[in-house]
Amino acid sequence: MLGYLARRMLATIPVMAIVALFVFSLLYIAPGDPAAIIAGDQATPADVERIRAGLGLDRPFLIRFGEWVWHVLNGDLGVSIFTNLPVTRMIQQRLEPTMSLMVLTLILSIAIAVPMGVLAAWNQGTWIDRVIMVLAVFGFSVPVFVVGYILAYVFALELDWFPVQGYTPLARGFGPWLNNLVLPSVALGGVYIALIARITRATMLEVLGQDYVRTAKAKGVGSRTILFLHALKNAAVPIVTVIGIGVALLIGGAVVTESVFAIPGLGRLVVDAILRRDYPVIQGVVLLFSFVYVLVNLGVDLLYTVFDPRIRY
Amino acid sequence: MSATTLPDAPVATASAPHVTPASAMPDVLPQVAPRGRVLTFIRRHPTIFAGGLLLSLVVFVAVAAPLLGTADPTALAPAKRTREPSALYWFGTDMLGRDIYSRVLYGARVSLIVGFAVALLASVIGMVIGLVSGFVRWADSVIMRVMDGLMSIPPILLAIALMALTRGSVGNVVTAITIAEIPRVSRLVRGVVLSLREQPYVEAAVASGTRVPMIIWRHIVPNTLAPITVQATYICASAMITEAILSFIGAGTPPIIPSWGNIMAEGRALWQVKPYIVFFPAVFLSLTVLAVNLLGDGLRDALDPRMAKRL
Numbered sequence: 001m002l003g004y005l006a007r008r009m010l011a012t013i014p015v016m017a018i019v020a021l022f023v024f025s026l027l028y029i030a031p032g033d034p035a036a037i038i039a040g041d042q043a044t045p046a047d048v049e050r051i052r053a054g055l056g057l058d059r060p061f062l063i064r065f066g067e068w069v070w071h072v073l074n075g076d077l078g079v080s081i082f083t084n085l086p087v088t089r090m091i092q093q094r095l096e097p098t099m100s101l102m103v104l105t106l107i108l109s110i111a112i113a114v115p116m117g118v119l120a121a122w123n124q125g126t127w128i129d130r131v132i133m134v135l136a137v138f139g140f141s142v143p144v145f146v147v148g149y150i151l152a153y154v155f156a157l158e159l160d161w162f163p164v165q166g167y168t169p170l171a172r173g174f175g176p177w178l179n180n181l182v183l184p185s186v187a188l189g190g191v192y193i194a195l196i197a198r199i200t201r202a203t204m205l206e207v208l209g210q211d212y213v214r215t216a217k218a219k220g221v222g223s224r225t226i227l228f229l230h231a232l233k234n235a236a237v238p239i240v241t242v243i244g245i246g247v248a249l250l251i252g253g254a255v256v257t258e259s260v261f262a263i264p265g266l267g268r269l270v271v272d273a274i275l276r277r278d279y280p281v282i283q284g285v286v287l288l289f290s291f292v293y294v295l296v297n298l299g300v301d302l303l304y305t306v307f308d309p310r311i312r313y
Numbered sequence: 314m315s316a317t318t319l320p321d322a323p324v325a326t327a328s329a330p331h332v333t334p335a336s337a338m339p340d341v342l343p344q345v346a347p348r349g350r351v352l353t354f355i356r357r358h359p360t361i362f363a364g365g366l367l368l369s370l371v372v373f374v375a376v377a378a379p380l381l382g383t384a385d386p387t388a389l390a391p392a393k394r395t396r397e398p399s400a401l402y403w404f405g406t407d408m409l410g411r412d413i414y415s416r417v418l419y420g421a422r423v424s425l426i427v428g429f430a431v432a433l434l435a436s437v438i439g440m441v442i443g444l445v446s447g448f449v450r451w452a453d454s455v456i457m458r459v460m461d462g463l464m465s466i467p468p469i470l471l472a473i474a475l476m477a478l479t480r481g482s483v484g485n486v487v488t489a490i491t492i493a494e495i496p497r498v499s500r501l502v503r504g505v506v507l508s509l510r511e512q513p514y515v516e517a518a519v520a521s522g523t524r525v526p527m528i529i530w531r532h533i534v535p536n537t538l539a540p541i542t543v544q545a546t547y548i549c550a551s552a553m554i555t556e557a558i559l560s561f562i563g564a565g566t567p568p569i570i571p572s573w574g575n576i577m578a579e580g581r582a583l584w585q586v587k588p589y590i591v592f593f594p595a596v597f598l599s600l601t602v603l604a605v606n607l608l609g610d611g612l613r614d615a616l617d618p619r620m621a622k623r624l
Contacts, residue, residue, distance in 0.1 A: 018462025026478055034478050137610065141603035143554045145561060145577065146595040153588055164585070252469030256558050259581075270470070274477050274564045282477050290466045
């Protein structure tokens with residue numbers, strides 16, 4: 001097990017290396033002169049040269065890449081072109097709202113989607129199943145910002161149950177923090193809930209057809225025990241896998257959700273950076289999010305052994 | 314090669330003499346009327362029908378936009394800013410006085426072009442990469458590590474990073490989203506190729522000396538088309554959403570082009586007082602994506618019943 005852990009963690013290194021190489025080499029493979037594009041249309045030739053030197057585009061690729069990787073490994077993601085602040089510090093300032101939003105959405109989505117999928121599988125072919133599956137298709141189809149605006153309009157503007165926009169740090173109390181995050185989390189969770197509900201239903205259907213479920217039923221085990229103790233545990237591996245893969249949707253969606261609800265998180269940071277063409281910031285955030293994504297999926301891999309003791313490494 | 318045609322030959326000659334009496338038999342079964350066939354299709358595949366119908370409507374609206382009572386979608390009319398929806402301005406006007414009905418209808422073009430172009434390009438390129446990966450052993454590990462790396466970057470962020478370094482244009486948006494979608498298609502094709510390679514008919518073709526390009530063309534490619542078609546519809550749906558998101562956050566199509574994401578981005582500042590500016594493009598985008606998703610689900614059920622049970 002420990003050996004596997006070490007091997008699995010080592011295997012993430014080449015993946016991260018490729019991510020880093022890709023994010024870095026974009027500056028070089030982009031069509032046109034990236035320094036000129038970043039500088040904008042009103043820039044003087046001196047500005048363009050300053051940016052070119054700042055990004056190191058005037059030096060050979062491999063040397064620049066080596067330096068950059070070395071700095072990243074030492075926790076230095078470079079300096080923002082626009083604010084001249086270290087990118088790491090800018091990210092630290094924006095970390096809490098994004099982490100809060102994503103963790104809350106994750107918990108909320110799993111809490112809603114898994115029972116939905118189980119319910120649909122248990123009632124396969126009935127109207128309950130159909131309603132849940134139709135909801136899932138809608139969840140896939142209505143983009144996150146559309147859901148966000150609808151929720152904000154109904155529950156914030158019309159009903160006044162939640163604040164329309166903004167973020168309250170956790171340090172100022174759990175209540176206000178949660179109050180501000182409910183609508184964004186539900187909006188962000190839409191696609192994710194649809195995804196998890198679908199895979200839960202599908203794997204549950206497969207598991208419910210197994211012999212041991214029939215045996216349990218024949219023994220007179222209650223349906224709730226069968227569903228949640230026997231079946232769901234055996235269906236857990238694919239569900240957990242999809243939950244891990246779906247984190248990519250959460251990350252992409254967070255960028256938009258933060259714009260809709262004016263949450264000062266990493267997503268807003270990226271959006272502002274795009275408008276200013278502040279590439280070091282974009283680079284840093286993309287790298288960080290990819291790292292988180294890889295870590296989450298590493299965690300998922302390790303969870304397999306918990307849900308299925310037959311899997312040994 | 315004659316080896317592949319051999320098994321068919323005796324069957325064909327043996328059955329030939331029996332053909333004539335069969336044709337003399339009376340027509341017991343009534344001819345199926347074409348209308349009945351259409352109804353049967355709708356009953357069997359309601360999602361394909363619903364999705365196809367809805368998507369055809371959107372395509373019609375996009376193509377026939379100039380004929381549907383629209384005005385110039387970019388014409389400014391500062392005197393008529395932010396008019397509520399009315400008989401004159403069906404969807405109202407935005408803060409520059411442009412007619413939102415016209416903008417939304419023309420915006421369908423951008424979404425459809427991006428969706429279809431990305432689906433087509435990502436499928437073709439992903440298919441080539443997947444085939445190479447499934448057949449060339451030494452390339453496989455290299456390609457798959459690169460794909461693993463690309464897949465670790467959430468697609469929207471990857472597209473954002475690409476768009477940050479290029480000037481906004483529909484072509485660049487298509488390229489960026491395509492690059493973000495390729496890894497998933499290549500993985501899918503590679504998986505299908507690896508399982509097909511173990512099939513008896515492929516082994517038989519190998520044993521009878523069929524060349525690899527011929528095996529790929531005759532035996533592998535046709536069998537990857539069904540899963541790729543299904544995947545392509547989902548890519549189309551997600552590309553439309555990604556385009557709207559990119560435009561919405563200012564990294565997509567240039568603001569001059571009326572795309573649904575751009576219209577929503579412009580309406581963002583005013584959404585609390587003039588929600589209709591955001592509402593109409595949002596509804597059209599959601600319905601279009603819904604249509605493509607329904608089509609995809611229907612195709613999946615129709616083309617691969619085993620997969621339908623699983624997902």
